[in-house]
Amino acid sequence: MQxxxxxxxxxxxxxxTSALGAALKPRQLTMMGLGxxxxxxxxIGSGAGxxxxxxxxxxxxxxxxxxxxxxxxxxxxxxxxxxxxxxxSVYTARALGPVAGATVGWLWWLQLVVVIAAEALGAAGLxxxxxxxxxxxxxxxxxxxxxxxxxLTRVRNFGEFEFWFALLKVAxxxxxxxxxxxxxxxxxxxIPSPGxxxxxxxxxAPHGFGGIATALFVVAFAFGGTEIVSVAxxxxxxxxxSVGKAVRTVVWRILVFYIGSxxxxxxxxxxxxxxxKSPFAAVLDAAGLPGAATAITLVAVVALLSALNANLxxxxxxxxxxxxxxxxxxxxxxxTTARVPAAAVLAxxxxxxxxxxxxxxxxxxxxxxxxxxxxxxxxxxxxxALVSQLILRFRADREGTELPLRxxxxxxxxxLGLGILAATFAVGLIGDESRPQLxxxxxxxxxxxxxxxxxxxxxxxx
Numbered sequence: 001m002q003x004x005x006x007x008x009x010x011x012x013x014x015x016x017t018s019a020l021g022a023a024l025k026p027r028q029l030t031m032m033g034l035g036x037x038x039x040x041x042x043x044i045g046s047g048a049g050x051x052x053x054x055x056x057x058x059x060x061x062x063x064x065x066x067x068x069x070x071x072x073x074x075x076x077x078x079x080x081x082x083x084x085x086x087x088x089s090v091y092t093a094r095a096l097g098p099v100a101g102a103t104v105g106w107l108w109w110l111q112l113v114v115v116i117a118a119e120a121l122g123a124a125g126l127x128x129x130x131x132x133x134x135x136x137x138x139x140x141x142x143x144x145x146x147x148x149x150x151x152l153t154r155v156r157n158f159g160e161f162e163f164w165f166a167l168l169k170v171a172x173x174x175x176x177x178x179x180x181x182x183x184x185x186x187x188x189x190x191i192p193s194p195g196x197x198x199x200x201x202x203x204x205a206p207h208g209f210g211g212i213a214t215a216l217f218v219v220a221f222a223f224g225g226t227e228i229v230s231v232a233x234x235x236x237x238x239x240x241x242s243v244g245k246a247v248r249t250v251v252w253r254i255l256v257f258y259i260g261s262x263x264x265x266x267x268x269x270x271x272x273x274x275x276x277k278s279p280f281a282a283v284l285d286a287a288g289l290p291g292a293a294t295a296i297t298l299v300a301v302v303a304l305l306s307a308l309n310a311n312l313x314x315x316x317x318x319x320x321x322x323x324x325x326x327x328x329x330x331x332x333x334x335x336t337t338a339r340v341p342a343a344a345v346l347a348x349x350x351x352x353x354x355x356x357x358x359x360x361x362x363x364x365x366x367x368x369x370x371x372x373x374x375x376x377x378x379x380x381x382x383x384x385a386l387v388s389q390l391i392l393r394f395r396a397d398r399e400g401t402e403l404p405l406r407x408x409x410x411x412x413x414x415x416l417g418l419g420i421l422a423a424t425f426a427v428g429l430i431g432d433e434s435r436p437q438l439x440x441x442x443x444x445x446x447x448x449x450x451x452x453x454x455x456x457x458x459x460x461x462x
Contacts, residue, residue: 020085020155020317020339024235026242028159031166032310033229033250038169038257039119039307041222043300046262047269047276049222053215054271055198056205060215061262063420065255068223070417071382073407074389076247079230080405081396083239086321087230088385093325095388102327102452103445104384105318110444111224111377112315113348116308117355120144123304126297137360144353147309151316151345154338155235158313165306172299173257176280180264183287191288194268206271213427217434220424222258224378225307226250227385228314235317240404315348316341326459327452376434376441379424386417 024032049057075088084090086105093101124139150161186193198204205211229246236242265279268286275282280299284292320341323332332344358366393410396403407413428434 020235020320020335020341023154023156023237024159024232024242025237026245028163029229029232029236029242029246030249031163031170032159032232032313033226033246034166034170034253038166038173038254039225039303041224042173042258042261043280043296043303045218045222046258046265047279049215049218050262050266050269050271050279051276052207052218053211054204054206055266056212057215057219057266058259058262059212060219061259063216064219064223064424065259067220067382067417067420067424068226068254069251070413070420071385072226072229072247072251074414074417075227075230075385076243077403077405077407078385078389078392079233080240080243081403083233083236083243084321085231085234085317086325087233087318088227088381088388089318089321090325091388091392092384095391096384098325098327099449099452099456100384102322102325103449104381105322105327106448106452107377107445108381109315109318109322109348111381112311112318113351114355116144116311116315116349116352117359119304119308119311120352120356121359123301123308126301126304130294130297137356140356141353143305143308144349144356147305147312148345148349150309151312151349152336152340152342155340158309162306162309162313165302165309169299169303169306170253170257172302173261176283177257177260177264179287179289180261180268180283183283184264184267188287191286194286196267198267198270203271214431214434216424217428217431221378223254225311225314226254227378227381228310230385231314231317244405312345312348312352316344319347320344327455376428376438379421379428380441380445383418383421386414386421390414390418 049060053060078091079087082090086093086101089101089105089108091101092104120140120143121136123143124134124136127139128134128136150158182188183191184193184195207214229243229250233239233243261280265276265283268283269275269279273282275285278293278296281293281296284296289295319328319332322328323330323344332341332347334341334343336342355366389407390411393403393407393414395401425438428438
């Protein structure tokens with residue numbers, strides 16, 4: 001007869017999504033996390049943080065970086081014990097109940113499908129600045145069609161595609177760091193080093209603590225997408241080992257790339273520079289490199305497409321998991337002979353196509369509304385992950401369940417992460433620009449939770 005301890009261990013270590021297979025390699029899992037997290041937020045939007053806080057934005061990045069490290073450690077522990085394509089949605093359901101789990105899953109899916117539309121339009125718009133003859137709407141739909149086809153192939157092929165896609169982006173960042181370091185050290189002939197003059201005096205934090213706090217809220221979103229590693233664990237070889245390695249490498253690489261790049265930009269460009277609208281291009285121009293603007297634009301296109309590819313994967317696996325659990329139409333849980341959830345892929349991309357078409361019909365109206373609604377979702381997902389890990393770890397320790405990967409410093413570090421997250425929400429509610437996003441997201445959560453509760457009640461009454 002099975003003991004309670006054995007039963008709980010089995011529940012904690014088996015997956016409900018084994019039908020998906022396990023073809024992703026550890027290196028592909030690592031690059032997928034990078035591909036989703038390093039996108040336009042770094043290549044294009046990093047200047048906004050510097051404008052808000054000056055070089056002191058590095059403090060915002062360190063705080064947000066600490067938060068994402070703690071979140072990824074927590075997710076890594078749970079994903080190693082239970083590699084599931086529903087990831088934090090499943091963990092939240094086990095810790096807080098099925099309605100909470102379904103709400104988190106739908107919230108994350110909505111976030112990704114909206115971002116998919118934004119990334120397709122953004123990449124097409126950037127490419128049009130280099131090749132004006134290309135129609136933005138046609139290029140956006142072409143990008144969506146090609147990456148949908150990639151996601152409909154075997155996951156091993158998708159993983160390899162995303163690996164090389166993300167590697168190109170990482171190589172561009174490494175090249176930028178090398179050129180930036182040469183510029184700061186005065187190693188480029190004929191170009192004087194700007195030194196660290198911008199880090200002194202009032203220029204370091206021109207807007208004081210308020211600017212640092214505002215930038216913190218902006219910077220937190222820049223790390224969004226890293227959690228996709230926990231979703232992909234369900235299709236990874238030897239998930240316990242692979243997830244642990246991916247969590248460690250993704251975290252330090254993101255911090256090096258982000259903080260290293262921001263340090264160089266803040267050192268080269270003053271906080272009120274017009275060049276911060278395209279900071280990477282401005283730094284390369286300062287280094288005297290011809291064609292810098294064109295080169296960085298093409299890199300940004302690759303960055304957006306890599307993130308789109310990874311986000312489409314994540315969205316399809318999440319809605320597949322929701323369908324398996326009866327929280328979405330059962331048809332979305334079907335698999336092809338290649339063990340790919342094709343219906344889930346098409347459902348995820350359909351929203352992106354509709355949003356793209358609507359944005360083209362009503363320029364600058366549709367996507368801002370959608371992004372405002374889901375703008376704070378990554379923070380709520382991170383919060384659910386930390387709360388779930390706190391509950392499930394206490395439960396496992398109480399019942400004597402052995403976990404293949406354990407988060408160090410528990411529970412102090414998990415509580416620290418929740419404290420940082422609570423402070424970020426407090427800052428967001430104070431800010432005039434961020435408050436509408438948070439309130440809209442809270443309203444969306446209430447609608448999703450109410451819908452899930454009503455659906456469960458209707459099923460139970462039959």
